[in-house]
Amino acid sequence: MNVLNRSDSVIVNEHSFKYAAFISYNSTADSKLASALQLALHRFAKPWFRPPVIRVFRDKTSLSAHPALWHSIQKALGESEHFLLLASPGAARSFWVQREIEWWFANRPAEKILLVLTDGALVWDDVNSDFDWNQTTAIPVNFRSRFEAEPLYVNLQWAKTSRHLSLEDLKFRGAILDLAAPLRGIPKDELDSEDIRQHRRFRIFRNAAVSAILGFALVAAWQWHEATQQRNEAQKQTKIAVAHQLAAQAELLRTQQSDGLPLSVLLAIESMRISASPEAHHALHDGLALLPHQVSAVSHSESVKAIAFSPNGKYLATGSKDGTAVIWDVVSGKELMRLPHGKTVLGVAFSPDGKYLGTAALDQTARTWDLTDGHEILRLEHRMTRGDSVTTVAFSPNGKYLATGDFDFTARVWEISTGREIFRMAQDEAVHSIAYSPDGRYLVVGSGNSTGKQSPEIAKGGATVWDTRGKRQVTHVDLDGAVQGVAFAPDGKSFATASWDHTARIWDTITGREIMRFSHPSGYVEAVCFSPDGKYLATGSNDNTARVWNVETRREVSRITHDKFVNAVAFSHDGHYLATASLDRFARIWEPGNRHEINQIPEAEFNMMGMNGGLPAIMLNNLSKNENLGWESLSGNQSSKVPGVQYTTMMLGKTVTSQDGKYMSQLGSADVKPGSDKTAIVWELPAGREVAGLSHQAPINDIAFSSNNSLVATASSDRTAKVWKLPAGREVAHTVLNSCVISVALNSDGQYLATGSEDRTLRVWEVATGREVEKMLHKKEVGAAAFSPDSQYVATADVDNLVRVWSWNSTPEPYVVAEFRHEKIVKTLNFSPEGRYLLTISGEPSSFEDSQARLWLWRPEDMIIEACARLPGNLTSEEWGQYITGERPRKTCPKLPGP
CATH class of the missing domain: 2.130.10.10 (YVTN repeat-like/Quinoprotein amine dehydrogenase)
Known part of the structure; x- marks a missing residue:
């Protein structure tokens, strides 16, 4: 008996049959359709959470292959209330379909047969009350004279694609309703309403489930987002902390380690790349402001002791411990001329017209060389009792005289044309440096004990200004260290000293009053020179650096680093280049100074x-x-x-x-x-x-x-x-x-x-x-x-x-x-x-x-x-490991050597 059980809103077929229908079909032609029909009949008007209300037999899903296959099919046929034939020419020719039909007609009433036309033709002959077997191709001849009236059938010849074989397709749903109603024993309208109701309930539940899942997903996504945000924020803060630490280390290296500028700039770059910040920008900017651009470098086999530019700025002269003075091309660094001295060359100077080079050496001589062919034209002998070195040499601005200083506590002025000594200036200590004022009237002589008899900390020194016309002392200044370098300002009103008391100082030429001082806290100052315009002062130190200072602001504007002591510094005559000489055997040429500060504007113009x-x-x-x-x-x-x-x-x-x-x-x-x-x-x-x-x-x-x-x-x-x-x-x-x-x-x-x-x-x-x-x-x-x-x-x-x-x-x-x-x-x-x-x-x-x-x-x-x-190289592997942990070493500057 078929009833509609309303207690749980489920239509139930209460019958002794195990299957509501047995699907008979040609597996070659209609396997896909048979599967879709079975699934649709199981699901139609069924609560989503319950098993199928009816069961439909299909051999591919209901039987397993074994020798007694026909016995199993007979058993399934006997347990099925209806016979559902997928009619097609293939089915009409199928041995198994014909055998299944024969069994059904022998054991079940014909009215329990439901036809689904999938291909071919079904044509009824009303006159003979049978199928027209001349035109009918979709059913086997077993059906001959089995029906008194034309049986109803469902036409699914159009259902060929997966889109068609879905209950979402209204046409396919209608065909399933036509089949499900007799199988369930329920009127079509009731069954249709029940399916709609179940579908609506399912959609409500599905939407609720989807909403819940989305809610959980949103919560999970929010939690994941929060976790990701927190992780990203933690990583960001870590990067910021590392960047700040690198910026602080860069600042420390720049301000407290004299030769740490290149390393400081490299750390500032890494800080900026890890996390840009004002601190990183300041560290990079301040380091870059000091870092000069190297134009060229030349080398000797021993340390370079002296350096000078030619008046036209094209040539550079160097004096070395290897016993030679060498003339170089400034831009290319090519060696043009080598002048042998035999012993360490401590001083070099070009004549004002650039035709001659003066040298001072450890062989007790000062010499003058013709630069057209490199031959020696004058040799000045210093007969000394307290030393063996002529330490310094300078031409007068008019080119007529040569001034020299030596370890015998004397400075001398010689007439170049005759080689005659015309003026001798006695000092209290060994002479290390000498310089003419721009007008040639004054000579400043730097002296001090630096022979090793006293330690630099207690060695005294001084600078004396002499009037070359009156051959008299103008002023004298004492310092707490040997004066290794002296230079006049371009206007001649002041002069500078470089001393082992860690300072370079500027003094009034006439009064000897100290005007200002510049400190090298970590090293003795070995050399000093003014830029041609007098705005800058360059110093060299045994802290392995040369520095350029703004005279007006007393601010350091450039720092040059060598591997060893810087013995000498010299500006080119146009101020565009600065040359440095070092114990590391190199003389280097730089574009000096703060490139940011491009000009000083004169008053009232x-x-x-x-x-x-x-x-x-x-x-x-x-x-x-x-x-x-x-x-x-x-x-x-x-x-x-x-x-x-x-x-x-x-x-x-x-x-x-x-x-x-x-x-x-x-x-x-x-x-x-x-x-x-x-x-x-x-x-x-x-x-x-x-x-x-x-x-x-x-x-x-x-x-x-x-x-x-x-x-x-x-x-x-x-x-x-x-x-x-x-x-x-x-x-x-x-x-x-x-x-x-x-x-x-x-x-x-x-x-x-x-x-x-x-x-x-x-x-x-x-x-x-x-x-x-x-x-x-x-x-x-x-x-x-x-x-x-x-x-x-x-x-x-x-x-x-x-x-x-x-x-x-x-x-x-x-x-x-x-x-x-x-x-x-x-x-x-x-x-x-x-x-x-x-x-x-x-x-x-x-x-x-x-x-x-x-x-x-x-x-x-x-x-x-x-x-x-401007940098000479990248961080070494050791420096990388010391300052940047947790990352593999890389090139901060891709084109530079290392790590």
Whole structure:
């Protein structure tokens, strides 16, 4: 009996048959369809969590292969209520299908047969009440005369693909409903409703399950994300800690270990690469500022004791312990001439015309050599009782005289043309160095006990200035160590000493008053020389370094490292090169000094500094002569004059030009022509034609042009910044702030305006809408600003002398990527056209103080490239293991040797 059991909403067929149907089919033609039918009949109108309501027999799934196969099929046929034939020509020809049909007709009623047409034809003949066997091809002849009326059948000839054989396909579901209803003994509408209900219940459960799974998955994903975040944060913090440690070690090596500069820079690079930070940037910048670029190197077979440049800067002379003096080509390092002395050469000097070389040696002689062919033209014998060394030699500026010093406590002046001694200067100790003043009037002699009879710590020394005209002593200074080197400043007003008391000092030539001193805490100072312009002092030390100092600021600006003591230093006559000589057998030629500091601007001869045609330059005006303005490049070469603009009143302001030099504007006080301090006049160059007047209600503090010359911006004490269209001078934007606007900048296309103000902020505005898009807080008022060419960065300078470069346009929050400090307030900022350099200019042009222009590498990648170009090598494996643990050694600079 068939009933619908509503207690658990499951339709149940309560019958003694084990199977609701036996599927008979041709396995070759209909195996896939038979499997799909069986699965669909099992699942139809069934709760998802219960077993099938009915079971359908299919031989491939219900029987295992064994010899008594037909017996098993007979048993299954006997346990099946219905016979489900998949009718097709293949089935009609199948032996097994025919045998199964024969059994059924012999043992079961024909009305329990259900037909599913999968291929071929089923044609009924109403006249004969039988199939038309001339046209019927899908069933075997066993069916002849078995039915009194045409049996119903389900047509599945269309169901050929997996997409068709799914209950999700409505047509296939309808066919299954047609078959399931008689198999279950349930009306189609009830069975259809039950299937829909079960399907709905399943979807509800499935959605709930999916939601739960998604919930668990989301929780798991969140936990995984949190764990990943925590792991990443831990790794990040570890990297930051390692980077900070490396930056601190780099700083320590640079400041406390005299020969540790290369290692310091390498650690700073690794710190920057591991985790960029202000500390790493400072360490790399400060190290790079000191690190010079080596041009060439030459070597002797023994230590190099003396060094000198030729007047034209093309040649270098060295004296060595190997008993020779050698002339080298500066750029190529090629040996050009070798002059034999026999014993250690302690001193070398070129004559002012570069034709001769003077040498001093351990063989008690000083000699003069003709450099056209290398022959000796003069030999000066020092007959000594207390030593055997002529230690130093110097030509007079007029080239007529040669000064020498020796271990016999004497310095002498010789007439070169005759070889006659004309002046002897007795000293209290052995003479180590001697130098002429630029005008030749004075000689300074450095002396001290350094023969080994006394330790350097107690050896006394001194320097004596002699008047060569009056042949008298002018002044004498005593030091607590032997004076190994002396040099006059280019103006002759002062001289420098290098001493074993760990200092280099500058003294007044006439009074002997100490002016300043420079310390080598970890070594004795062996040599000293001034740059040709007198701005820098170079020192050599037995701490294996040579250093270059800014005389005005007393700041170290360059440090050169050798493997052993540095015995001698010499600037080329144009100041472009510095040569160093060392006990490590090498003489090296460097481009010295702080490359960032590119020029010092003289008093009262400039009006403003900036970029002229994209190149660093200063705008000059000789105020005393009322001469026209002109651009001068920061290399010191006059590059252009600006006609048509001439002033008869002293200028006390700031001149700003557009990047291509097309426009110029002057800011100044009320008594300064061409306009009052509330109006900025814009001229078109080179004609000097006035094109616009830009007015505010209070003094204008700054003005800036966009790169394309379409716009100009002004900042004023009336708390406003304005943007004007050029050349008409029409106001196109107006921004009001809550404090005095000090500085202003436009990005390259004029889309953004930056304002620096007294409220200690730098704000970026959208010119078209006036909307504030970013704000950067500072500790002091922002006095200058500039956009990088790509507008991704903005540089600022506050009145605390600090310059910062901010990333602002591509990050969620602005952050500082570079930071520099000046000694004075920075008034002008400019990026180079390609963005690689930042030009900063400090000082007060309006009060005619000395200003300072510097070019900075600010991008970490550019600083690293530059550092690698200057470094001699990478970290060794030992250094890597000492400073960077947990990582395998690698090349910090790919093109350098090691590790």
